[in-house]
Amino acid sequence: MNVNGRHYRTIWIEPSTEVLTIVDQAVLPHRFQTRELFSVEDVARAIRDMHVRGAGLIGATAAYGMWVAARAAARADPGGFRAQMRAAADTLRATRPTASNLAWALERMERALNGQSGPGAVAAARREAEAIADEDAEFCRRIGRHGLGLIEALARDRGGRPVHILTHCNAGWLAFVDYGSALAPVYAAHDAGIAVHVWVDETRPRNQGAALTAWELGRHGVPHDLVADNAGGHLMQHGMVDMVITGADRVTRRGDAANKIGTYLKALAARDNQVPFYVALPSSTLDFSLRDGVAEIPIEERDPAEVRMVDGETGDGRLERVRICPDSTPARNWAFDVTPGRLITGLITERGLCPATEEGVLSLYPEARV
Numbered sequence: 001m002n003v004n005g006r007h008y009r010t011i012w013i014e015p016s017t018e019v020l021t022i023v024d025q026a027v028l029p030h031r032f033q034t035r036e037l038f039s040v041e042d043v044a045r046a047i048r049d050m051h052v053r054g055a056g057l058i059g060a061t062a063a064y065g066m067w068v069a070a071r072a073a074a075r076a077d078p079g080g081f082r083a084q085m086r087a088a089a090d091t092l093r094a095t096r097p098t099a100s101n102l103a104w105a106l107e108r109m110e111r112a113l114n115g116q117s118g119p120g121a122v123a124a125a126r127r128e129a130e131a132i133a134d135e136d137a138e139f140c141r142r143i144g145r146h147g148l149g150l151i152e153a154l155a156r157d158r159g160g161r162p163v164h165i166l167t168h169c170n171a172g173w174l175a176f177v178d179y180g181s182a183l184a185p186v187y188a189a190h191d192a193g194i195a196v197h198v199w200v201d202e203t204r205p206r207n208q209g210a211a212l213t214a215w216e217l218g219r220h221g222v223p224h225d226l227v228a229d230n231a232g233g234h235l236m237q238h239g240m241v242d243m244v245i246t247g248a249d250r251v252t253r254r255g256d257a258a259n260k261i262g263t264y265l266k267a268l269a270a271r272d273n274q275v276p277f278y279v280a281l282p283s284s285t286l287d288f289s290l291r292d293g294v295a296e297i298p299i300e301e302r303d304p305a306e307v308r309m310v311d312g313e314t315g316d317g318r319l320e321r322v323r324i325c326p327d328s329t330p331a332r333n334w335a336f337d338v339t340p341g342r343l344i345t346g347l348i349t350e351r352g353l354c355p356a357t358e359e360g361v362l363s364l365y366p367e368a369r370v
């Protein structure tokens with residue numbers, strides 16, 4: 001995405017310093033800042049505290065984290081090198097449990113290292129992390145192309161009147177290395193001259209919709225309105241939503257999709273109002289080892305402080321955190337829920353569209369048949 005006239009990915013190795021660098025999402029939309037990550041602990045903290053977030057970007061960050069670990073361990077003997085890399089992978093794996101991209105990226109890094117150590121392993125780690133980042137961006141670009149056809153069809157049905165798309169959380173450029181998943185078709189349609197308008201769910205408790213999706217869409221010039229999380233059902237009942245597109249953090253082989261908490265309620269409202277509900281994801285988000293998403297996908301429970309407090313900018317430009325409930329009120333904070341495949345109209349992947357069923361998923365990914 002272009003910011004202040006420069007094209008940025010969300011993560012990169014800065015050529016002049018060779019330092020791993022990210023767009024710091026913890027201060028958006030109020031500040032556009034980058035942040036340097038020097039150690040595996042820095043990388044783990046960035047993931048855990050959501051300076052980077054979103055399934056694809058979490059995976060790419062973990063991959064680059066293994067390169068950071070390899071550089072730090074380069075002078076160790078082969079046994080020491082491997083022990084340090086195992087410890088780094090364990091630290092990174094423990095940061096966030098729901099997005100399958102994290103474990104997927106770490107496994108890919110392990111395969112690429114293939115027991116090597118020393119400078120050869122550092123070079124291999126860098127090559128593989130860059131390959132994962134490039135693939136993430138390219139797969140999202142393809143998701144945009146495949147989803148564009150759906151929006152074009154709706155635009156034709158509507159005789160050129162704007163297509164109204166509701167999205168929940170942030171599955172845009174900021175959730176990946178570039179382009180995004182749910183927002184990639186929106187950007188592709190907008191760039192193709194199709195009139196689109198996005199209803200942006202604010203996405204409590206971390207407000208990724210208000211802070212990140214609204215910011216991205218604004219920068220790209222896509223018309224949008226921020227709505228309270230609970231507005232979606234009302235909008236659908238009144239014919240104000242033509243389709244829903246969300247991202248996903250983990251999708252099982254039969255198409256059950258974990259996404260930001262509140263997604264399931266949007267899917268129920270969409271089904272009740274015959275609004276098509278699509279989930280966009282790259283294959284790195286598919287977990288072929290699971291079938292029943294509700295029973296099997298691990299759901300992250302985060303610090304209750306995120307529910308009890310809200311971050312924002314004061315009138316005089318200070319970033320502040322304020323409490324919105326009585327001081328003594330306890331809270332619980334589940335970060336994701338699971339939408340069963342039966343409520344999903346279709347999956348949009350880098351290989352095309354498919355029904356959210358085991359047959360549908362395997363028709364696009366036959367290599368996962370066992």
Ligand code: MRU
Pocket residue numbers: 053054055056168169170171172175181208246247248249258259260261335
């Ligand atoms: O907690 P986050 O911000 O890392 O949550 C991930 C998300 O942004 C959403 O669930 C998103 O729709 C899927 S990530 C591509």
